[in-house]
Amino acid sequence: MTTGGRAAAAVVATAALALTGCAGGVGTAAQPDRPVSSSSSSAPASSSSARFSAGGMDVTLTVAAWNGRSGTLALRFTPLRPTYHLYSVTLPADGVDGVGRPTAAVVRGAVASTGRLTTTAPLHPLTLQGVAEPLEVYPDAPLTATLPIRRSADGVAATVLVSYAACSETYGCQIPVSGHPVAVRVSGSSLSLGPSS
Numbered sequence: 001m002t003t004g005g006r007a008a009a010a011v012v013a014t015a016a017l018a019l020t021g022c023a024g025g026v027g028t029a030a031q032p033d034r035p036v037s038s039s040s041s042s043a044p045a046s047s048s049s050a051r052f053s054a055g056g057m058d059v060t061l062t063v064a065a066w067n068g069r070s071g072t073l074a075l076r077f078t079p080l081r082p083t084y085h086l087y088s089v090t091l092p093a094d095g096v097d098g099v100g101r102p103t104a105a106v107v108r109g110a111v112a113s114t115g116r117l118t119t120t121a122p123l124h125p126l127t128l129q130g131v132a133e134p135l136e137v138y139p140d141a142p143l144t145a146t147l148p149i150r151r152s153a154d155g156v157a158a159t160v161l162v163s164y165a166a167c168s169e170t171y172g173c174q175i176p177v178s179g180h181p182v183a184v185r186v187s188g189s190s191l192s193l194g195p196s197s
Contacts, residue, residue, distance in 0.1 A: 050182050050193035056080050056166035056174035061182055061193050063149075068189030070114065070150040075105055075162065078142045083168040085126075086143055088136035089117045099128065100135045101165035101176045105147050109158030110186050112150060119145040140168070151186055158184035160193075 048063040060076040077086055087095070091102035107113050121143050125134030165176035183194045 048190075048192055050195065052180060052182065052195075053080065054180055055164065055177035056084050056168075057086075057164065057177075059162060059180075061160060061162075063191055063193065066191045068151070070148070071191065073105065073107070073147045073149050073160065074144060075117075075147070076142065076144050077103070077164065079140070079166065081168070081171060083140045083170045084166045084174075085137045085140045085168070086164050086166060088123055088138070089119065089145065091136060095165075096133050096135055097131045099131050100137075100167075101163065101178075103138075103143070103145060104163040105145070106161045106163075106179075107147070107149055107158060107184070108161065109184065110151060110153045110155040111158035111184050111191070112152035113147050114150050115148040117145050117147045119143060137167075151191075156186050158186065160184060 048066065049061060051058065051060040053059070056079060058078045058080060060078070062074045062076075064072045064074060086103045087100040089103050091100055093102065095101055103117070103119075105113075105117050119138070121138045123136045123138060126137045127134045160182045161179040162182065163176070163178050163180070165173065167173040185192050185194065
């Protein structure tokens with residue numbers, strides 16, 4: 001396909017997606033959320049959980065089985081309205097033909113990941129007119145993904161950067177969330193999560 005042909009196809013795809021509500025941030029019913037961050041309301045700020053709401057999702061982060069050196073970070077994405085889905089963790093960074101964004105978590109600082117973000121949720125292909133390939137999406141329901149982590153430096157501060165795009169064929173798409181920061185602190189053998197840094 002020529003460059004002009006690709007540009008025309010992209011315009012057609014964007015127009016089609018504005019109608020179906022599955023392009024990041026272009027759904028006609030998209031309503032941007034104000035990001036709200038906090039430590040877990042049921043636990044003190046030094047606990048190993050934190051939450052924020054943005055982009056149509058309530059996101060809770062927890063740390064399990066931390067032994068002072070390694071553990072597992074779990075991310076729970078809960079739609080703020082029914083019928084919203086997230087895209088596969090393996091979707092390319094810019095989506096397919098610019099449509100969709102991968103569900104992702106990157107850890108920087110005194111904590112690092114030792115593997116990829118994974119989930120046991122099933123995927124199904126979403127075929128959209130004007131998009132070269134089907135988009136892999138999770139069901140319209142809460143999603144839990146996990147990331148193995150370890151202490152990587154002598155420092156005490158780290159950050160988890162969370163990214164995703166929530167779309168609904170009923171309500172349209174939310175503005176994608178890109179690198180929402182959640183603070184991590186390592187103190188002795190303990191690890192705590194807190195509000196955005």
